[in-house]
Amino acid sequence: MIYNKITEQLLQEITAIVGADAVLTSEAEIQDYSHDETEDLIYFPEVVVKPKTVEAVSALMRLCNDNLIPVTPRGAGTGLAGGALAVNGGLLISMERFNKIIDIDEANLQAIVEPGVITEIFINAAAEKGLLYPVDPASKGSCFIGGNVANCSGGPRVVKYGTIREYMLNLEVVLPNGDVIWTGANTLKYASGYNLTQLLIGSEGTLGIVTKIVTKLIPKPTQDALMLASFATNEDACAAVSAIFRAGIVPSALEFMERRGIEWVIEHDGLTFDLKDGVEAFLLIEADGSDLDSIFADCEKINGVLEQYNCQDVLFADSSAQKEELWRIRRTMAVSVKSNSVYKEEDTVVPRAALPKLINGIKAIGSKYGFSSVCYGHAGDGNLHVNIIKAGMCDEDWNSKLKDGITEIFELTVALGGTLSGEHGIGLVQKDFMPLKYSPVHFAIWKGIKSVFDPNGILNPGKIF
Amino acid sequence: MIYNKITEQLLQEITAIVGADAVLTSEAEIQDYSHDETEDLIYFPEVVVKPKTVEAVSALMRLCNDNLIPVTPRGAGTGLAGGALAVNGGLLISMERFNKIIDIDEANLQAIVEPGVITEIFINAAAEKGLLYPVDPASKGSCFIGGNVANCSGGPRVVKYGTIREYMLNLEVVLPNGDVIWTGANTLKYASGYNLTQLLIGSEGTLGIVTKIVTKLIPKPTQDALMLASFATNEDACAAVSAIFRAGIVPSALEFMERRGIEWVIEHDGLTFDLKDGVEAFLLIEADGSDLDSIFADCEKINGVLEQYNCQDVLFADSSAQKEELWRIRRTMAVSVKSNSVYKEEDTVVPRAALPKLINGIKAIGSKYGFSSVCYGHAGDGNLHVNIIKAGMCDEDWNSKLKDGITEIFELTVALGGTLSGEHGIGLVQKDFMPLKYSPVHFAIWKGIKSVFDPNGILNPGKIF
Numbered sequence: 070m071i072y073n074k075i076t077e078q079l080l081q082e083i084t085a086i087v088g089a090d091a092v093l094t095s096e097a098e099i100q101d102y103s104h105d106e107t108e109d110l111i112y113f114p115e116v117v118v119k120p121k122t123v124e125a126v127s128a129l130m131r132l133c134n135d136n137l138i139p140v141t142p143r144g145a146g147t148g149l150a151g152g153a154l155a156v157n158g159g160l161l162i163s164m165e166r167f168n169k170i171i172d173i174d175e176a177n178l179q180a181i182v183e184p185g186v187i188t189e190i191f192i193n194a195a196a197e198k199g200l201l202y203p204v205d206p207a208s209k210g211s212c213f214i215g216g217n218v219a220n221c222s223g224g225p226r227v228v229k230y231g232t233i234r235e236y237m238l239n240l241e242v243v244l245p246n247g248d249v250i251w252t253g254a255n256t257l258k259y260a261s262g263y264n265l266t267q268l269l270i271g272s273e274g275t276l277g278i279v280t281k282i283v284t285k286l287i288p289k290p291t292q293d294a295l296m297l298a299s300f301a302t303n304e305d306a307c308a309a310v311s312a313i314f315r316a317g318i319v320p321s322a323l324e325f326m327e328r329r330g331i332e333w334v335i336e337h338d339g340l341t342f343d344l345k346d347g348v349e350a351f352l353l354i355e356a357d358g359s360d361l362d363s364i365f366a367d368c369e370k371i372n373g374v375l376e377q378y379n380c381q382d383v384l385f386a387d388s389s390a391q392k393e394e395l396w397r398i399r400r401t402m403a404v405s406v407k408s409n410s411v412y413k414e415e416d417t418v419v420p421r422a423a424l425p426k427l428i429n430g431i432k433a434i435g436s437k438y439g440f441s442s443v444c445y446g447h448a449g450d451g452n453l454h455v456n457i458i459k460a461g462m463c464d465e466d467w468n469s470k471l472k473d474g475i476t477e478i479f480e481l482t483v484a485l486g487g488t489l490s491g492e493h494g495i496g497l498v499q500k501d502f503m504p505l506k507y508s509p510v511h512f513a514i515w516k517g518i519k520s521v522f523d524p525n526g527i528l529n530p531g532k533i534f
Numbered sequence: 535m536i537y538n539k540i541t542e543q544l545l546q547e548i549t550a551i552v553g554a555d556a557v558l559t560s561e562a563e564i565q566d567y568s569h570d571e572t573e574d575l576i577y578f579p580e581v582v583v584k585p586k587t588v589e590a591v592s593a594l595m596r597l598c599n600d601n602l603i604p605v606t607p608r609g610a611g612t613g614l615a616g617g618a619l620a621v622n623g624g625l626l627i628s629m630e631r632f633n634k635i636i637d638i639d640e641a642n643l644q645a646i647v648e649p650g651v652i653t654e655i656f657i658n659a660a661a662e663k664g665l666l667y668p669v670d671p672a673s674k675g676s677c678f679i680g681g682n683v684a685n686c687s688g689g690p691r692v693v694k695y696g697t698i699r700e701y702m703l704n705l706e707v708v709l710p711n712g713d714v715i716w717t718g719a720n721t722l723k724y725a726s727g728y729n730l731t732q733l734l735i736g737s738e739g740t741l742g743i744v745t746k747i748v749t750k751l752i753p754k755p756t757q758d759a760l761m762l763a764s765f766a767t768n769e770d771a772c773a774a775v776s777a778i779f780r781a782g783i784v785p786s787a788l789e790f791m792e793r794r795g796i797e798w799v800i801e802h803d804g805l806t807f808d809l810k811d812g813v814e815a816f817l818l819i820e821a822d823g824s825d826l827d828s829i830f831a832d833c834e835k836i837n838g839v840l841e842q843y844n845c846q847d848v849l850f851a852d853s854s855a856q857k858e859e860l861w862r863i864r865r866t867m868a869v870s871v872k873s874n875s876v877y878k879e880e881d882t883v884v885p886r887a888a889l890p891k892l893i894n895g896i897k898a899i900g901s902k903y904g905f906s907s908v909c910y911g912h913a914g915d916g917n918l919h920v921n922i923i924k925a926g927m928c929d930e931d932w933n934s935k936l937k938d939g940i941t942e943i944f945e946l947t948v949a950l951g952g953t954l955s956g957e958h959g960i961g962l963v964q965k966d967f968m969p970l971k972y973s974p975v976h977f978a979i980w981k982g983i984k985s986v987f988d989p990n991g992i993l994n995p996g997k998i999f
Contacts, residue, residue: 174885175780176776176780177776177885177887177888178776178779178780178886179885199782220725221723221724222725223723227722231696232700232722232723234700234729234732235697235699235700248975250975250976250979253953254883254948254951254952254953254971255885255952256883256884256885256915256916256917256951256952256956257692257693257697257883257886257915257916258686258688258692258697258883258915258917258956258957259686259883259953259954259955259956260685260686260687260736260881260955260956260957260958260959260960261953261955261959261960261964261968261971261972262736262960262968262972262976262980262999263733263736263737263741263979263980263983263998264686264699264732264733264735264736265976267699267729267732267735268728268729268732268733270729270732271725271727272728276728287784288779288781288782288783288784289782291782311641311642311643314643315640315643316753317664317753317754317756317824319752319753358828359782359828359831359832360825360827360831362825362827363823363824363825363827366824366825416725418719418721418722418724420639420642420644420720420721421642421643421722422639422641422642423642450721450722450723451721452721452722452723483719486719486720486721487719487720487721488718488721488724488726489724490724490725490726491721491724491725492723492725493725495725495726495727499726503726503727506719506726507726508715510709510713511715511727511730514715514728514730514986514987515727515728517985517986517987518983518986520982521979521982521985521986522979522982533727533728
């Protein structure tokens with residue numbers, strides 16, 4: 070695809086659309102938009118704009134489409150796959166000014182929000198009305214709900230409450246030619262036409278730019294209990310995961326963490342936490358509902374399962390403060406790992422009973438290639454984030470051999486019935502691995518769909534495939 | 535689109551693929567495949583085949599694609615929108631021999647099933663292992679799981695457990711050119727490439743033929759309670775629906791039924807049921823879980839809400855037999871209505887707090903055009919099935935004016951934030967109404983997607999748009 074550069078004339082037209090205060094052109098101003106949370110990647114767009122209205126986004130898209138200017142839509146820039154990077158320069162559209170919660174409709178248990186609302190702000194606004202929006206990635210304090218839609222983001226509560234797909238009812242979307250549509254209806258279900266809402270979710274900003282979001286909400290559970298179980302081996306902890314469901318329990322969170330992850334959180338955050346010898350892995354397990362007795366009964370049952378898997382110790386959080394602290398360990402793990410070592414984060418997902426084979430396989434592949442790893446993630450969904458640690462690996466090996474090691478990890482993931490990325494997306498950095506799972510037929514269909522929406526290929530080019 | 539007829543030569547090739555015992559050509563044999571459960575529609579395919587393997591389906595599709603023969607895939611033929619009718623003749627592929635439950639994987643809480651498995655047989659097989667597959671349309675005793683996927687079918691338990699979209703993990707699909715793909719992975723979530731699983735769900739057999747299905751299962755709740763609440767007006771019953779959720783309860787079923795529907799079930803099924811004077815509408819409300827005390831507490835709360843909406847009486851089912859009988863009333867209502875009058879069934883869905891306006895509007899439109907109606911459905915989802923009753927309407931009005939009345943019902947539905955069809959699909963009979971909700975931009979995208987999968991337009995032509 071041959072793109073044009075943004076000329077002085079085009080810049081004037083862009084400025085006329087959004088106003089001078091919403092256009093950034095200097096290197097210093099654009100710097101912040103040249104990277105996301107993916108390791109070591111820097112791409113400068115030519116121009117950054119911060120529109121506020123759907124009309125402005127539409128006019129920008131039409132202008133860029135007519136002039137073959139590549140467009141990169143961007144949420145909060147917290148992505149882990151390079152999806153928001155302007156790899157072809159061009160125009161970067163930051164959605165940060167689309168930051169209004171338009172309506173929380175208590176009669177229908179629905180909300181209308183703009184895509185630039187920070188996920189946690191929306192979660193809290195819903196909670197104030199006794200409602201739950203259960204999509205809460207670890208980055209919830211900074212990521213945008215629009216980015217969550219684009220990447221099909223998850224979080225700990227997917228395991229009980231379903232993925233973001235279950236909550237997105239209707240999306241207002243600006244298409245690459247500037248047309249604006251609502252993808253569906255503000256209803257809990259419908260069966261009329263190919264479901265464009267679902268097609269847009271996880272499309273990583275390559276099919277259209279979401280400008281309004283209608284979400285489902287549910288009554289917020291009033292009670293919960295949180296327990297941290299420790300194990301001597303990763304394998305035991307992972308094997309306990311599927312056994313909990315087999316015992317008839319669906320926890321509201323079921324997270325796996327390796328010891329080293331917790332050690333680094335302790336170092337980085339200055340937490341006091343009594344990390345016993347011989348403990349290598351942890352499960353953080355939450356149960357929620359409206360009735361505390363019934364939650365405790367579930368916890369008892371879970372305990373019974375854990376014992377069968379050589380659980381060493383169960384810490385039962387006895388206050389909200391302790392619950393908050395345990396959750397903080399899990400949520401800040403990514404940041405702590407990042408601050409401790411050069412690393413690469415991979416996102417794997419398998420059927421949950423395959424977790425023990427996955428974690429053992431990852432460690433074996435690490436031994437073969439000379440890297441170590443810190444793994445954690447949403448074990449209840451079979452979703453394991455693999456942080457590959459450079460540590461003692463020499464630069465040459467890190468740069469030349471690592472890709473082979475990652476390839477082996479994904480080959481194992483696929484062999485276990487899984488796939489690349491449970492919730493981080495493919496973006497720029499995972500696309501080379503896509504052929505490990507998907508065939509030329511998949512690529513042909515995906516590219517065909519892309520061409521239907523974006524015949525000129527201007528929207529977020531170079532991502533996914 | 536110009537299609538070819540099935541020549542003697544092609545018939546020989548078809549027979550070579552599936553075997554002579556799997557090919558039907560005489561009018562008498564094909565009769566059963568010329569209609570579905572939609573009113574008054576008869577279309578004969580030229581040939582019916584009943585393949586047993588994915589290889590056979592692939593070879594049939596390739597042959598038909600090469601020779602421009604239209605292909606109609608068919609499940610159990612229980613559809614209500616004419617989606618399985620061979621409107622252009624050609625080859626009808628019945629999936630009835632794909633009737634195996636291949637695996638119920640208790641370690642992963644997943645199952646692999648063929649699309650021709652009767653939904654209830656699968657539900658029962660899962661239940662025997664303590665697992666719940668919660669997608670149970672009223673036709674569950676005869677419909678196929680593959681037809682449910684094609685039509686995005688629902689049922690009473692969507693309201694708590696989510697739509698069929700939440701349960702379909704991975705589909706094996708034969709594309710119109712004979713290529714076979716798996717749409718995704720056997721995982722509870724993933725974010726890698728446009729989600730073809732979700733695109734296939736609800737595509738009504740126009741993009742590919744599903745030959746294997748991987749579903750999610752969940753632990754089956756061990757306890758439930760069922761109550762039937764009666765109201766003097768439809769409006770009160772409908773208004774109570776959203777209030778139940780606002781009170782923090784998510785019932786496992788919340789069904790609305792009009793008095794006349796119950797009267798007709800009593801007549802048709804010879805049920806004994808004490809239908810009190812002055813009662814016009816009913817809500818059938820189920821709560822489930824693992825703890826009976828907690829379920830009863832929910833029922834108390836629901837009762838409190840019902841009282842605020844002038845509920846006249848609440849019948850609390852006190853045995854499994856009584857529960858079964860109440861459910862039978864709801865499930866057999868469609869059949870009873872059908873046997874009592876010439877009718878047309880429409881499927882509407884709105885945000886649930888809009889139900890009172892929807893039902894009042896439907897009655898007002900009926901008065902204007904001279905038809906009456908019996909409404910019932912999954913009120914908790916805002917999904918109302920509208921059975922328009924011919925009764926005293928003269929043939930001329932029925933044939934000439936009815937379409938205007940239906941148009942007004944759908945205009946109202948759309949004005950209330952809803953859309954056509956919550957779970958029946960568009961098929962043949964609803965497609966004229968699609969422009970009431972969707973714009974030329976939607977149609978252009980849908981047709982573009984259709985062309986990507988099926989450039990020759992051979993697969994289930996004439997459906998949806």
